[in-house]
Amino acid sequence: MNTGLDTVARAARTAGAPLSDADTRSLARERARDLLARHDAVLVAHYYVDGELQDLALETGGCVADSLEMARFGRSHLARTLVVAGVRFMGETAKILSPEKRVLMPDLEATCSLDIGCPPDRFARFCDEHPDRTVVVYANTSAAVKARADWMVTSSCALPIVADLKARGEKVLWAPDRHLGRYVQQQTGADMLLWDATCVVHDEFKGIELELMRKEHPRARVLVHPESPESVIRQADRVGSTTQLLRAVSEMDADEFIVATDAGLFHRMRQMAPGKTLLEAPTAGAGATCKSCAHCPWMAMNSVDRLVQCLSGDARTIAAHAIELDPRVIRDARTCIERMLDFVAQTPGAAASPAGGFVPNLGAA
Numbered sequence: 283m284n285t286g287l288d289t290v291a292r293a294a295r296t297a298g299a300p301l302s303d304a305d306t307r308s309l310a311r312e313r314a315r316d317l318l319a320r321h322d323a324v325l326v327a328h329y330y331v332d333g334e335l336q337d338l339a340l341e342t343g344g345c346v347a348d349s350l351e352m353a354r355f356g357r358s359h360l361a362r363t364l365v366v367a368g369v370r371f372m373g374e375t376a377k378i379l380s381p382e383k384r385v386l387m388p389d390l391e392a393t394c395s396l397d398i399g400c401p402p403d404r405f406a407r408f409c410d411e412h413p414d415r416t417v418v419v420y421a422n423t424s425a426a427v428k429a430r431a432d433w434m435v436t437s438s439c440a441l442p443i444v445a446d447l448k449a450r451g452e453k454v455l456w457a458p459d460r461h462l463g464r465y466v467q468q469q470t471g472a473d474m475l476l477w478d479a480t481c482v483v484h485d486e487f488k489g490i491e492l493e494l495m496r497k498e499h500p501r502a503r504v505l506v507h508p509e510s511p512e513s514v515i516r517q518a519d520r521v522g523s524t525t526q527l528l529r530a531v532s533e534m535d536a537d538e539f540i541v542a543t544d545a546g547l548f549h550r551m552r553q554m555a556p557g558k559t560l561l562e563a564p565t566a567g568a569g570a571t572c573k574s575c576a577h578c579p580w581m582a583m584n585s586v587d588r589l590v591q592c593l594s595g596d597a598r599t600i601a602a603h604a605i606e607l608d609p610r611v612i613r614d615a616r617t618c619i620e621r622m623l624d625f626v627a628q629t630p631g632a633a634a635s636p637a638g639g640f641v642p643n644l645g646a647a
């Protein structure tokens with residue numbers, strides 16, 4: 283898509299005039315669009331990345347989604363290269379599901395505290411100690427951890443999957459997020475042994491401060507991602523994955539929301555529900571220099587400029603941005619992911635469907 287701004291920026295450049303910030307951004311987006319097309323690449327972005335990158339994904343036929351939808355989208359899309367703007371486990375999941383595709387990330391160092399908190403060797407020992415339990419891992423883990431699991435789940439489908447395992451009489455070993463694990467355990471009543479790791483972003487939300495904020499905004503509805511502490515989840519009107527929270531803002535009959543998740547989601551929420559008031563849930567008390575500052579430092583490593591760098595070098599530079607996994611790890615990790623995708627496909631309502639409609643060039647999800 284070419285905008286009037288692009289033309290202005292080009293004219294200014296030709297005349298030797300300094301470019302305004304808006305012109306510079308416009309040129310960067312134009313370059314990114316060209317590079318995506320030239321490499322037959324599609325951009326698969328998470329809601330927590332920079333808003334400019336989210337817009338670019340939607341403008342170019344990619345997607346902005348939660349981790350479940352990102353996996354489904356990447357697997358089904360016809361492009362030969364997937365550019366995953368998110369964190370490492372999202373790129374690995376894309377590669378596991380589509381080993382024949384090239385999977386690039388703007389920054390391969392973008393990781394996740396849950397992934398860091400669950401090293402494969404320690405996790406394997408934990409599984410060895412509990413051979414009677416079905417191993418269920420959250421998507422936010424390394425490929426090596428997934429290779430050891432029976433099931434992968436995301437926050438979008440963890441409840442129905444664990445409820446189904448419980449109905450079949452299975453005991454669960456859960457890793458790594460202990461808040462999500464406890465929430466799933468409480469909701470389903472399943473016998474679950476929990477690993478002890480947390481998300482550095484959601485773990486910071488404060489229940490006491492949230493109570494105070496709700497008193498100041500008595501009409502606001504509270505939306506909470508289940509990686510948050512129990513004291514926060516307890517106050518929620520809706521608990522769900524990023525897509526489910528986004529949907530709640532559009533669908534719920536309220537004008538004001540307090541949202542306990544990464545601030546990156548607000549960009550899409552504002553687009554999907556213009557006119558509604560969105561308040562960031564508190565991560566600290568009065569007097570703190572930052573009272574609501576939930577933003578993932580690893581998601582923040584993604585930007586349009588990093589995407590341009592990733593795609594504009596020679597073959598070696600581009601290869602340095604590619605996810606590479608041992609074929610045996612791919613084979614072993616794939617089973618638990620496909621089990622989840624099959625369950626979601628066969629179970630109506632097991633997960634939120636994509637928010638914001640369908641996109642071109644996508645096969646059946």
Ligand code: 13P
Pocket residue numbers: 347348349350422436437438481509522523524525
């Ligand atoms: P979602 O699956 O809800 O997008 O969550 C991923 C994540 O990393 C949240 O912190």
Ligand code: SF4
Pocket residue numbers: 369393394395396422481482483484509544578579580581
């Ligand atoms: Fe991981 Fe938390 Fe960042 Fe999500 S927000 S990627 S769970 S550290």
